[in-house]
Amino acid sequence: xxxxxxxxxxxxxxxxxxxxxxxxxxxxxxxxxxxxxxxxxxxxxxxxxxxxxxxxxxxxxxxxxxxxxxxxxxxxxxxxxxxxxxxxxxxxxxxxxxxxxxxxxxxxxxxxxxxxxxxxxxxxxxxxxxxxxxxxxxxxxxxxxxxxxxxxxxxxxxxxxxxxxxxxxxxxxxxxxxxxxxxxxxxxxxxxxxxxxxxxxxxxxxxxxxxxxxxxxxxxxxxxxxxxxxxxxxxxxxxxxxx
Amino acid sequence: xxxxxxxxxxxxxxxxxxxxxxxxxxxxxxxxxxxxxxxxxxxxxxxxxxxxxxxxxxxxxxxxxxxxxxxxxxxxxxxxxxxxxxxxxxxxxxxxxxxxxxxxxxxxxxxxxxxxxxxxxxxxxxxxxxxxxxxxxxxxxxxxxxxxxxxxxxxxxxxxxxxxxxxxxxxxxxxxxxxxxxxxxxxxxxxxxxxxxxxxxxxxxxxxxxxxxxxxxxxxxxxxxxxxxxxxxxxxxxxxxxxxxxxxxxxxxxxxxxxxxxxxxxxxxxxxxxxxxxxxxxxxxxxxxxxxxxxxxxxxxxxxxxxxxxxxxxxxxxxxxxxxxxxxxxxxxxxxxxxxxxxxxxxxxxxxxxxxxxxxxxxxxxxxxxxxxxxxxxxxxxxxxxxxxxxxxxxxxxxxxxxxxxxxxxxxxxxxxxxxxxxxxxxxxxxxxxxxxxxxxxxxxxxxxxxxxxxxxxxxxxxxxxxxxxxxxxxxxxxxxxxxxxxxxxxxxxxxxxxxxxxxxxxxxxxxxxxxxxxxxxxxxxxxxxxxxxxxxxxxxxxxxxxxxxxx
Numbered sequence: 018x019x020x021x022x023x024x025x026x027x028x029x030x031x032x033x034x035x036x037x038x039x040x041x042x043x044x045x046x047x048x049x050x051x052x053x054x055x056x057x058x059x060x061x062x063x064x065x066x067x068x069x070x071x072x073x074x075x076x077x078x079x080x081x082x083x084x085x086x087x088x089x090x091x092x093x094x095x096x097x098x099x100x101x102x103x104x105x106x107x108x109x110x111x112x113x114x115x116x117x118x119x120x121x122x123x124x125x126x127x128x129x130x131x132x133x134x135x136x137x138x139x140x141x142x143x144x145x146x147x148x149x150x151x152x153x154x155x156x157x158x159x160x161x162x163x164x165x166x167x168x169x170x171x172x173x174x175x176x177x178x179x180x181x182x183x184x185x186x187x188x189x190x191x192x193x194x195x196x197x198x199x200x201x202x203x204x205x206x207x208x209x210x211x212x213x214x215x216x217x218x219x220x221x222x223x224x225x226x227x228x229x230x231x232x233x234x235x236x237x238x239x240x241x242x243x244x245x246x247x248x249x250x251x252x253x254x255x256x257x258x259x260x
Numbered sequence: 261x262x263x264x265x266x267x268x269x270x271x272x273x274x275x276x277x278x279x280x281x282x283x284x285x286x287x288x289x290x291x292x293x294x295x296x297x298x299x300x301x302x303x304x305x306x307x308x309x310x311x312x313x314x315x316x317x318x319x320x321x322x323x324x325x326x327x328x329x330x331x332x333x334x335x336x337x338x339x340x341x342x343x344x345x346x347x348x349x350x351x352x353x354x355x356x357x358x359x360x361x362x363x364x365x366x367x368x369x370x371x372x373x374x375x376x377x378x379x380x381x382x383x384x385x386x387x388x389x390x391x392x393x394x395x396x397x398x399x400x401x402x403x404x405x406x407x408x409x410x411x412x413x414x415x416x417x418x419x420x421x422x423x424x425x426x427x428x429x430x431x432x433x434x435x436x437x438x439x440x441x442x443x444x445x446x447x448x449x450x451x452x453x454x455x456x457x458x459x460x461x462x463x464x465x466x467x468x469x470x471x472x473x474x475x476x477x478x479x480x481x482x483x484x485x486x487x488x489x490x491x492x493x494x495x496x497x498x499x500x501x502x503x504x505x506x507x508x509x510x511x512x513x514x515x516x517x518x519x520x521x522x523x524x525x526x527x528x529x530x531x532x533x534x535x536x537x538x539x540x541x542x543x544x545x546x547x548x549x550x551x552x553x554x555x556x557x558x559x560x561x562x563x564x565x566x567x568x569x570x571x572x573x574x575x576x577x578x579x580x581x582x583x584x585x586x587x588x589x590x591x592x593x594x595x596x597x598x599x600x601x602x603x604x605x606x607x608x609x610x611x612x613x614x615x616x617x618x619x620x621x622x623x624x625x626x627x628x629x630x631x632x633x634x635x636x637x638x639x640x641x642x643x644x645x646x647x648x649x650x651x652x653x654x655x656x657x658x659x660x661x662x663x664x665x666x667x668x669x670x671x672x673x674x675x676x677x678x679x680x681x682x683x684x685x686x687x688x689x690x691x692x693x694x695x696x697x698x699x700x701x702x703x704x705x706x707x708x709x710x711x712x713x714x715x716x717x718x719x720x721x722x723x724x725x726x727x728x729x730x731x732x733x734x735x736x737x738x739x740x741x742x743x744x745x746x747x748x749x750x751x752x753x754x755x756x757x758x759x760x761x762x763x764x765x766x767x768x769x770x771x772x773x774x775x776x777x778x779x780x781x782x783x784x785x786x787x788x789x790x791x792x793x794x795x796x797x798x799x800x801x802x803x804x805x806x807x808x809x810x811x812x
Contacts, residue, residue: 022565026478029471036488036572040495040536043576043599044528047592051521057589058520076512080438082376088662092585096735099743107587110519115443118523118586122662123361125747147365152752154364156374170294170506177506177514 059108064248066112066183067240068215069171069197070231074240076174077233079117081158088119089128089244102129103251112183112247124155129245136224139238161233168197168231189214201235202228261334262317264327269415273314276419280426281307287451295439296511299451302433306426331404335417337693339397340686341783342425343390344776347679350385351769357382358765362758372436380435380447386674387445387538389428394682395541396421396463399486401689402548403467406483407474416466423459427452439511443526445533446500450513453501457494464490481564485544488572492536500529520587524580531579538673539641540571542681543610546641549685550634551617554624559616563609570606574599581652584661593654600652604645611642629702629709633684636713640676644669659731664754668723675716675768683708683775690779694786704778711771718764726757 025031051057067075078084089110091101098104105128110116119126134142141148144162146155171193179185189196192210199207200221208221220242225234245251262270284307287300360367360375367373400417404410411417431448434440440447448456467487471479479487503513517525551558558564580588580596615638618625625635647669651660660666687705691698699705733753736744 029468029479032479032484032487033468033491036484036491037495039569039573040488040492040576043573043578044532047577047580047595048521048524048528051524051589051592054589079440079442081371081374082379082435082440082442084442085376085379090586092658094585094658094735096737096743100734100747105587107520110523110587112518114518114522115441115515115526116519116522117442118583120444120582120662120666124751150748152748154361154751154754154758156360156364156367156376157369158374159369160371170510173506173510174512174514177504180504181514181516182518 057107058111059106059250059254061106061108061111061248061250064108064111064250065216065219066178066185066189067243067247068200068211068219069168069175069189069193070166070200070236071240071243072174072178073166073168073171073197073233074236074238077161077237078240084117084119086121086123086155087125087127088122089116089126090118091126091128097126101126102245103254106251106254108250109245109248112178114178114181114183124153127241127244131242131244131246136222136238136242137226139241140225140234143234143237161237162225164233166197166201166231166233166236168194170194171197186214197236198231200239201225201231204228261338262314263320264323264332264334265414267322269413270314270318272415273418274311274318277307277311277314281311290509291511294510294512295434295437296451296509298437299430299434299439299511302430303426306429310422328410330410331401332411332414332417333401333404333693334414335411335421336397336401336689337783339393339400339421340690340693340779342421343393343397343682343686344772344779346385346389346393346428347682347772348769348776350382350387350390351765351772353378353382353385355762355765355769358758358762362755362762371438377435377438380440381432383445384428384431384435384447386679387533388431389425391538391541391678391682392424392428393421394686395486395489395537395545396424398545398549398685398689399541400466401693402480402482402486402544403470406476406480406548407470408476409470409473411466412469412473416462420459420463420466423455423462427456427459430455434511441501441503441513441515443500443515444530446497446526446529449511450501450503450505451511453497453503457498460490460494460497464494480548481558481561481568482544482548484568485540485547488568489536489541489544492532492540492572492576496529496532496536500525520589523583523586524588524592527579527582528576529579531582532575534670534673535571535575535578538678539575539607542678543567543571545685546610546614546634546638546681549681549688550614550631550638553628553631553634553684553688554618554621556617556619556621559613559619563613567606567609567613570603570609574603574606578603578652581657582661584654584657597652597654597657601649604649607645607649608642611638611645614638614641629706630684630687630699632709633680633687633712636709637677637681637684640672640680640716644673644677647672659735660727663727663730664723664757665727665731668720668727671723672716672720675712675719679768679772680712680716683712683772686775686779690782694783696782696786700778700781700785704774708771708774708778711767711774715764715766715768715771718767719761720764722757722760722764726754726761729753729757 091097091105093104143158145157146153172190175185175190175193195207196211199205200211203221211219211221224238225232281304284300284303288297291297291300357375357378430452439449441449502516505513515522577599578596580592581600584593625631730750733745733750738744
């Protein structure tokens with residue numbers, strides 16, 4: 018063994034190959050099976066994809082670094098289930114490229130935030146968190162209300178999502194811009210297509226309280242209101258476990 | 261420094277910068293309606309600026325052929341200064357974001373100044389800006405001395421150093437304008453990722469080419485660690501950053517992986533960025549500069565071998581312990597926990613090896629703040645790896661994860677281990693590089709040491725307290741069987757600790773600023789006349805210790 022290592026120390030190429038070989042084993046054993054074993058992710062046939070507006074909201078959530086303080090993963094611990102709701106299942110982040118499970122909770126977990134508060138509450142909270150929670154240490158996000166949302170390229174976003182495996186249809190991609198506008202403008206004629214393509218349960222409303230224009234606030238509130246709502250597989254599983 | 265390049269190298273440098281500026285221009289035009297355009301503009305301005313520097317000295321006399329008999333240290337010198345500048349920038353932003361958590365209204369109504377955008381500037385600034393530059397600078401120095409060979413050419417080290425700093429600049433400016441892919445420690449977007457791969461391949465080639473020219477039969481221990489750092493970081497970086505851009509005119513991309521697979525990949529990356537960037541690389545530093553400065557051979561060559569292969573093999577298994585109790589399949593969580601516990605053995609092998617090396621040199625540790633930086637770094641390395649293994653235990657992790665405990669842990673590693681071994685190595689290296697007896701002010705090194713130690717202790721204790729309080733509050737039940745505290749109660753409880761943390765960080769920043777000043781003054785007052793005549797007899801001390809090993 019000592020002799021073997023003595024030789025290895027004298028060969029640069031040998032050393033390089035040894036490092037690659039020795040380091041590759043662990044990652045390979047742990048990661049490769051996750052893509053092939055069926056049990057990694059549960060089945061949820063009724064699960065829907067994010068609408069273009071929600072996806073845009075998700076991108077704003079990423080852009081502003083919200084994931085650094087808010088996790089989206091309820092662990093299988095009693096206090097977490099009681100505080101936040103049924104624990105998260107793998108399938109719930111199946112369409113999340115990338116996932117936003119987080120590693121730090123400066124603020125609470127958001128995995129089941131959807132429909133917990135009103136749109137007005139979210140808007141007020143984002144404009145000045147201390148108006149609704151005086152002890153909050155969250156920054157103010159006033160510019161979300163001021164910035165118009167960029168929606169003209171959402172079709173390209175959906176196409177890229179499709180390329181990485183999210184089942185967006187060609188029709189969804191073609192109507193992405195129109196759907197984003199429609200979802201935040203309930204009175205427009207473009208609103209009806211949203212329910213048609215993404216399901217009757219999809220929220221179509223002026224999320225920021227102003228139906229006139231589509232803002233970044235519309236997008237992020239639409240996203241926050243759908244967290245934990247793409248499938249109810251987690252609630253179903255808890256129910257069946259208790260029976 | 262351009263004058264040390266040959267005419268061919270100067271021309272090649274201009275060609276590279278021209279290509280780079282064209283890339284920047286293309287990004288600017290194609291991405292004009294997107295944030296990519298802004299990033300393209302930054303690349304363009306950067307490469308034109310560098311081209312001006314090259315051109316200003318373009319017709320300087322060609323270098324003396326005798327230079328080839330000496331080591332090539334110009335990139336190391338520049339890397340040291342860049343590392344210290346990034347340290348001050350990164351730590352300044354760190355204090356800023358720490359203060360924002362204590363006083364959230366201490367901000368102005370601008371997107372770039374909010375916590376979420378400044379935080380990655382802090383992490384990337386210190387990890388990649390400070391740490392990366394320190395690694396590149398010291399690795400070029402160590403590589404030449406331990407191989408007794410000059411770097412293979414003069415252009416490629418500059419390409420690595422400057423190209424890497426362009427990556428850091430694109431990354432940091434991107435965060436401020438809202439470009440991030442959200443993967444922790446891998447936030448830059450696809451175009452920056454591709455650029456880093458190019459830089460990294462050149463870095464690896466420098467290593468291989470220099471080793472091929474070496475006059476020492478053995479590859480010295482420090483180089484094993486630097487090699488593992490270069491190779492494995494490349495693998496991690498490429499796999500973790502596989503993504504599909506929205507278009508070539510968009511900065512935004514979507515990760516190839518989703519959900520549970522993405523989480524595992526990201527933690528495999530995240531944990532091993534700690535392993536191979538923040539540990540292996542800096543162990544390379546430690547294995548050269550600590551014995552050198554102490555004037556003693558490494559305590560045990562065998563321990564070095566065990567530690568090296570143990571770390572290289574086992575770290576890659578450990579990432580999944582970050583995902584205890586999540587939707588990741590439990591068998592992977594258990595594997596991660598098991599290997600994290602065993603990992604303590606190779607980690608302590610190196611920490612113990614370093615401390616045992618100081619046996620018989622403790623009087624030097626007492627008198628020499630530079631050596632004391634390295635000694636304390638080894639102690640913190642031992643403490644942080646013990647804490648890390650402990651935190652990987654499932655039950656402990658349920659309390660520590662998502663709380664400030666983790667923040668305290670990574671800062672015990674970052675402030676105590678990574679930054680202190682870097683400062684120690686830089687303080688050892690600067691007088692050698694600029695041919696001086698000592699630093700400009702050894703007293704200021706002493707001041708820096710105590711500020712750094714005090715800052716680390718204040719910071720880490722504040723975060724331990726807040727983290728454990730936070731974790732306990734979340735899971736405390738009252739007598740009626742309901743949760744005793746609301747989330748916001750735990751937020752209020754953090755306030756005094758957040759102030760303490762900002763204070764600890766401030767002390768640390770003051771220390772680093774004193775360090776930057778000291779380095780710059782050492783350079784300014786260096787006797788340049790000596791620089792040309794002397795070449796130091798840098799022979800790795802371990803060579804003599806090796807001969808005494810049995811079984812050879």
